[in-house]
Amino acid sequence: EAQVTQNPRYLITVTGKKLTVTCSQNMNHEYMSWYRQDPGLGLRQIYYSMNVEVTDKGDVPEGYKVSRKEKRNFPLILESPSPNQTSLYFCASSSRYGGNQPQHFGDGTRLSIL
Amino acid sequence: AQSVTQPDIHITVSEGASLELRCNYSYGATPYLFWYVQSPGQGLQLLLKYFSGDTLVQGIKGFEAEFKRSQSSFNLRKPSVHWSDAAEYFCAVGGGDDKIIFGKGTRLHILP
Numbered sequence: 001e002a003q004v005t006q007n008p009r010y011l012i013t014v015t016g017k018k019l020t021v022t023c024s025q026n027m028n029h030e031y032m033s034w035y036r037q038d039p040g041l042g043l044r045q046i047y048y049s050m051n052v053e054v055t056d057k058g059d060v061p062e063g064y065k066v067s068r069k070e071k072r073n074f075p076l077i078l079e080s081p082s083p084n085q086t087s088l089y090f091c092a093s094s095s096r097y098g099g100n101q102p103q104h105f106g107d108g109t110r111l112s113i114l
Numbered sequence: 115a116q117s118v119t120q121p122d123i124h125i126t127v128s129e130g131a132s133l134e135l136r137c138n139y140s141y142g143a144t145p146y147l148f149w150y151v152q153s154p155g156q157g158l159q160l161l162l163k164y165f166s167g168d169t170l171v172q173g174i175k176g177f178e179a180e181f182k183r184s185q186s187s188f189n190l191r192k193p194s195v196h197w198s199d200a201a202e203y204f205c206a207v208g209g210g211d212d213k214i215i216f217g218k219g220t221r222l223h224i225l226p
Contacts, residue, residue: 004157040123042218043158043204090157099208100146100165105157 002027006091006106013081014114021076021109023091029104031097032074033058034066036087037108043090049074050097081113116141118207118217126223129197135190135220137205147188148206148214149179158204164188175199200224 004025013019025032033048035058045058049068063085065077074093078085089109094101117140127133139145146165150158162173169181179190188205202221208214 040218043216045213048213092158097211097213099210099212099214101208101214102148102160102163103158103214105150105159107155107157 002104004091004093004104004106006089006109008109009107010110012112012114015082016080019078019081019111021078021089021091021111023074023076023106024072025074025091025093025104026072027093027095027104028071029093029095030071031095031101032068032091032093033103034064034074034076035090035092036060037090038087046076046089048097078111081111083113086111086113116145116207116209116212116215118205118215120203120205120217120220122220123218124221124223126225127195128225130194133190133192133195133199133222135203135205135222137188137190137217138186139188139205139207140186141207141209143209146208146214147179147181148208149173149177149188149190150204150206150216151175152202152204152219154201161190161203195222195224197224197226 007022034046035043044060047066049055091106092103094103119138148163149161152158164181202219205217
């Protein structure tokens with residue numbers, strides 16, 4: 001089954017403790033992206049990757065890092081999480097970058113930073 | 115710059131009633147338009163998309179949307195809603211080499 005898998009689904013942690021949210025897709029997609037979803041603000045893009053070893057900042061990249069060492073994986077790293085990063089996070093992928101590419105989403109990761 | 119506006123943050127309809135969710139976009143060229151649905155605890159799922167051709171597009175779950183270039187709109191419709199349609203709906207626009215931009219969403223509530 002074609003899917004985007006995120007782990008963990010839920011995480012409660014404390015300020016400053018490094019964490020990684022993993023994202024993996026099994027569709028051989030070139031393009032992957034991370035979003036955060038906050039009430040009243042919709043989806044905001046954090047980082048994206050057009051292919052292996054190619055990443056770029058989205059609209060709200062501060063406080064986040066990503067890497068794309070393999071085509072299928074695109075982890076999101078919070079080196080020193082802060083409470084304002086408490087949010088619902090989604091990973092998405094599409095065949096390639098472009099405005100005509102429907103995106104496939106994971107089920108989300110709810111992060112709470114205390 | 116491209117943008118998407120969903121004027122209604124919340125919409126409440128009775129089960130069995132018809133539904134229309136509004137979406138207005140701004141884009142300098144011919145847009146690619148999408149509607150996604152987010153059910154509780156899940157990610158976004160593509161309902162339908164418009165690229166070109168017939169301006170009335172059919173999607174999954176009995177939804178349809180109509181592209182109106184003159185009004186820069188791409189409204190989502192369903193003739194009769196079911197309780198399972200309660201969710202958040204996102205309109206999105208993209209074009210050419212531009213990435214997809216999402217609206218802020220409309221949360222649909224269904225009255226029994």
